[in-house]
Amino acid sequence: MLTASRLSLTLNHKVILNDIDFCLNSGELVALVGPNGAGKSSLFKALSGEYSELFDKVVLAGKPLSEWPLTDKAQCFAILAQQSLLSFPFKVAEVVSIGRTAKSCSAERNNEVVKQAMAEVDILHLADALYPHLSGGEKQRVHLARIFAQIWEQQNQQRYLLLDEPTAALDLAHQQQILQLAKAWSQQGVAVMAVLHDLNLAARFADRIVMLKQGSIFAQGNPTEVLTTEHVKQVFEVDMQVLPHPTAGYPILIPDERLP
Numbered sequence: 001m002l003t004a005s006r007l008s009l010t011l012n013h014k015v016i017l018n019d020i021d022f023c024l025n026s027g028e029l030v031a032l033v034g035p036n037g038a039g040k041s042s043l044f045k046a047l048s049g050e051y052s053e054l055f056d057k058v059v060l061a062g063k064p065l066s067e068w069p070l071t072d073k074a075q076c077f078a079i080l081a082q083q084s085l086l087s088f089p090f091k092v093a094e095v096v097s098i099g100r101t102a103k104s105c106s107a108e109r110n111n112e113v114v115k116q117a118m119a120e121v122d123i124l125h126l127a128d129a130l131y132p133h134l135s136g137g138e139k140q141r142v143h144l145a146r147i148f149a150q151i152w153e154q155q156n157q158q159r160y161l162l163l164d165e166p167t168a169a170l171d172l173a174h175q176q177q178i179l180q181l182a183k184a185w186s187q188q189g190v191a192v193m194a195v196l197h198d199l200n201l202a203a204r205f206a207d208r209i210v211m212l213k214q215g216s217i218f219a220q221g222n223p224t225e226v227l228t229t230e231h232v233k234q235v236f237e238v239d240m241q242v243l244p245h246p247t248a249g250y251p252i253l254i255p256d257e258r259l260p
């Protein structure tokens with residue numbers, strides 16, 4: 001379990017996060033949603049261990065982040081940051097193999113996992129392509145393969161996947177594919193959190209949605225509980241109608257075009 005209690009963050013005299021209690025359990029996919037500037041990336045960074053002043057408030061598998069040796073954490077805790085800058089002309093397979101650094105497996109096993117991870121996100125055909133030449137969506141899938149490779153093996157400890165806008169830059173088919181994969185990882189017991197802008201994707205794939213507004217948690221619960229017309233109006237300041245999906249039942253949001 002990954003938990004944060006009473007998480008507050010002020011940067012340059014601005015309150016960014018305000019008294020947030022958060023938990024992420026094994027086997028669930030949690031979507032973090034909210035309008036621009038709500039604090040999603042800041043909470044994501046806090047949970048990822050980017051703010052050393054919050055290390056003691058974030059507890060991973062019973063131990064505060066401050067007590068985790070980096071190499072141990074890397075075995076179970078994989079993070080897809082919003083911007084993964086990399087301009088050196090590495091081949092795609094080499095970028096994915098970065099996820100296998102510090103593994104004690106044989107080179108053969110590492111190569112096998114790299115291939116499997118590339119196949120999972122549909123980039124096997126790009127294995128020898130130069131990373132800087134790829135499109136934005138292809139680069140995103142390379143980094144997903146890299147972090148999947150990082151936690152590929154089921155070990156004795158809980159595994160965590162934290163994804164900041166994993167579907168940004170992806171086309172419709174790959175958005176669905178990546179969230180289906182994230183869901184599949186959670187169904188294998190991995191604790192998965194994803195920052196998502198698309199509320200319909202969150203509704204379809206998340207077990208739980210945490211909705212942020214101005215640095216605080218405004219609502220959390222299952223998609224039907226959180227994605228109500230009233231919540232969306234209060235947090236995103238738009239009028240949306242919420243309908244149940246005709247066969248699957250999860251909420252679908254559509255613009256409210258009804259006359260006043």
Ligand SMILES: Nc1ncnc2c1ncn2[C@@H]1O[C@H](COP(=O)(O)OP(=O)(O)OP(=O)(O)O)[C@@H](O)[C@H]1O
Pocket residue numbers: 011012014016034035036037038039040041042043
């Ligand atoms: N170093 C900083 N100093 C001052 N304010 C900051 C700093 N970093 C972030 N902020 C502010 O914190 C707020 C939350 O930012 P954050 O990036 O977490 O929002 P977000 O919900 O991820 O937004 P978006 O959907 O636009 O990515 C924003 O208003 C941002 O301007």
